[in-house]
Amino acid sequence: MEVPILKQGHYLIASIQSALSDADLSQLREKLIERVGKFRARGVIVDVTALDVMDSFAVRTLRDIAHMARLRGSETVIVGIQPEVAFAMVQLGLTLKGVATALDLEEGLAFLDLQAKGRSDRG
Amino acid sequence: MSKKDVQPPPLQDSQAAPESTQALLRELVAHLRQNRTQLREEWARRITKAQLLTAMTEEEIFAEATSVYDNYVEALETGTFEALQAYARNLSERIIPRGVETHEVVGIVLLLRDVLARSLFAKYHEDFTKLNRILDAYEPAANRIANTVAVGFVQERERIIRQQQEAIRELSTPVLQVRERLLILPIIGVIDPQRARQLTEQLLRAIRTNRAKVVVIDITGVAAMDSNVANHLVQTVEASRLLGATVIVTGLSPEIAQTLVTIGVDLSEMATVGDLQGGIEEAERLLGFKVIQLAEATQQA
Numbered sequence: 185m186e187v188p189i190l191k192q193g194h195y196l197i198a199s200i201q202s203a204l205s206d207a208d209l210s211q212l213r214e215k216l217i218e219r220v221g222k223f224r225a226r227g228v229i230v231d232v233t234a235l236d237v238m239d240s241f242a243v244r245t246l247r248d249i250a251h252m253a254r255l256r257g258s259e260t261v262i263v264g265i266q267p268e269v270a271f272a273m274v275q276l277g278l279t280l281k282g283v284a285t286a287l288d289l290e291e292g293l294a295f296l297d298l299q300a301k302g303r304s305d306r307g
Numbered sequence: 308m309s310k311k312d313v314q315p316p317p318l319q320d321s322q323a324a325p326e327s328t329q330a331l332l333r334e335l336v337a338h339l340r341q342n343r344t345q346l347r348e349e350w351a352r353r354i355t356k357a358q359l360l361t362a363m364t365e366e367e368i369f370a371e372a373t374s375v376y377d378n379y380v381e382a383l384e385t386g387t388f389e390a391l392q393a394y395a396r397n398l399s400e401r402i403i404p405r406g407v408e409t410h411e412v413v414g415i416v417l418l419l420r421d422v423l424a425r426s427l428f429a430k431y432h433e434d435f436t437k438l439n440r441i442l443d444a445y446e447p448a449a450n451r452i453a454n455t456v457a458v459g460f461v462q463e464r465e466r467i468i469r470q471q472q473e474a475i476r477e478l479s480t481p482v483l484q485v486r487e488r489l490l491i492l493p494i495i496g497v498i499d500p501q502r503a504r505q506l507t508e509q510l511l512r513a514i515r516t517n518r519a520k521v522v523v524i525d526i527t528g529v530a531a532m533d534s535n536v537a538n539h540l541v542q543t544v545e546a547s548r549l550l551g552a553t554v555i556v557t558g559l560s561p562e563i564a565q566t567l568v569t570i571g572v573d574l575s576e577m578a579t580v581g582d583l584q585g586g587i588e589e590a591e592r593l594l595g596f597k598v599i600q601l602a603e604a605t606q607q608a
Contacts, residue, residue: 263551267511270549274542279549286551287518295551 187212189219194226195296196258197289201234209245216249220258227296228253231289233264243278250283259299261285263292331444335427336384342426347376350415350422357418359411363402371398372415375456379419383448388455395459403464412460416453423449480506482513488520489590490552491583495528503539507546514552521590522547525583527558537572544577553593554578557586 185208190197196219198212216228230246232238250260261284265273273279286292339346351372354360360368374394382391399412427445431438475496483491492510514522524543529536544554555578559567567574580586591598599607 262549265549267508267515267546267550270511270546271507273549274546279545285549287515287520291518291520291551 187215189215191219191223191225192293194224194300195229195293196220196223196225196227197229197231199231199234203235203237204242206241209242213245213249213252217252217256220253220256225258226300228258228260229289229292229296230260230262231264231292232262232269233266233288236266236269238265238269238273238278240276240278243273243280247280247283250280259284259296261292261295264288327440328444331441332383332386332448335441335445336380338426338430339380339383339423343376343380346422346426347372350376350419353418353422354415357414359414359418360402360407362405362407375415375419379452382452382455383445386448388451391452391455392459395456396463399460399463403460403467409457409460409464413453413457416456420449420453480509482509484513484517484519485587486591486594486596488518488594489587490514490517490519490522491525491587492522493525493528493583496530498529498532498536498539500535500539503536503543507539507543510543511546511550514547514550519552521593522552522554523583523586523590524554524556525558525586526556526563527560527583529558529563532563532566534570534572537567537570537574541572541574541577555580555586555589557581557583 185202185204187198187200187204187208190199196216198216200212204212216230219225220228228249230249232246235242246262250262253260262280263286265285284295286295347369351365351369354368354372355365360371363371375398378391378394382388402412424442424445427441428438431441480502481493483493485491490510490513492506494506498506510522510524513519524540526532526540532540540556544556547554557580559579559581578589580589588598
């Protein structure tokens with residue numbers, strides 16, 4: 185199943201709607217990284233609210249997306265991780281180190297706005 | 308007629324044995340009923356002398372002794388223990404809150420057994436064979452009664468302990484909101500794996516429902532910490548971060564700090580502040596709050 189990627193201002197929003205196969209995840213990663221450059225996006229939000237399971241491949245892909253997007257000049261936030269999923273993830277040692285997380289889409293947008301503000305303050 | 312009943316056919320017939328045990332028990336019960344007042348007093352006197360049930364007054368002891376005695380005799384007579392069991396439970400319920408110990412309950416039941424046995428010795432000392440047969444009938448029943456009462460008492464105690472454990476477990480994990488988007492989780496007591504799991508689940512759910520951004524976990528009330536507990540704490544911090552909440556841990560005692568460093572738990576990922584006040588101030592700073600005194604505020608204005 186393909187994940188829709190929406191453009192909202194300077195941000196890209198990928199909202200995962202159902203469980204994804206490994207191939208779907210890889211495709212999502214490639215598409216996102218490509219579009220970060222194409223739309224000159226400053227931020228990427230991946231919404232995983234609909235996922236009630238997260239395996240090691242999914243977590244690694246999310247981390248890769250964040251790191252690759254940063255190399256392309258864009259900050260990534262993972263939003264909407266369910267409490268049960270978070271608990272299972274830490275028990276498996278999958279902690280998304282170095283990747284920003286937020287409660288939901290709204291929080292994610294607020295976080296990116298804050299980051300952008302910090303950048304313009306500095307610049 | 309009773310002559311005919313008691314006179315058994317040749318004794319080698321083992322079928323007849325239960326029959327004669329019954330008869331002996333009947334005789335025994337009759338004896339105990341007859342001497343009820345005297346034996347009861349003797350028993351109560353020996354309880355006081357042995358300094359058992361010190362939490363109760365002499366009148367109370369005598370009243371309880373009377374009902375235990377009657378239940379005891381009844382159990383001997385009927386051979387059923389349900390009534391006695393119920394009574395033992397009821398008695399335990401009443402006396403446990405008053406601080407009566409297990410050894411006291413076992414002690415008084417054994418005393419009753421001895422008092423009754425002595426009265427049997429006194430009655431049948433002329434006829435040694437008869438005494439032996441009476442004791443054969445009496446001892447198993449008496450031991451079973453002692454067992455029933457003691458087990459009833461211990462079970463009641465365990466039930467109370469279980470109940471209290473549950474109460475502690477439920478009481479001890481409140482997640483409190485102190486400011487918009489700021490939660491406090493005070494942990495008190497011992498953290499076992501089960502409780503750690505429950506704590507984490509509760510906290511994660513609270514983060515979601517309160518849309519918390521910062522959580523202060525206060526462990527001032529945690530007496531000791533080992534690597535397991537520290538690991539649970541680290542997991543809780545990481546899981547909270549996945550939900551977008553920052554965790555600040557406060558109230559690490561000097562002992563705990565030393566233990567953690569000695570056993571080499573890596574808490575570098577964890578934000579720690581000395582006490583709860585400092586933790587809340589740090590959380591407010593993260594959330595963009597600033598608390599100032601009114602006088603100061605008017606001066607600034």
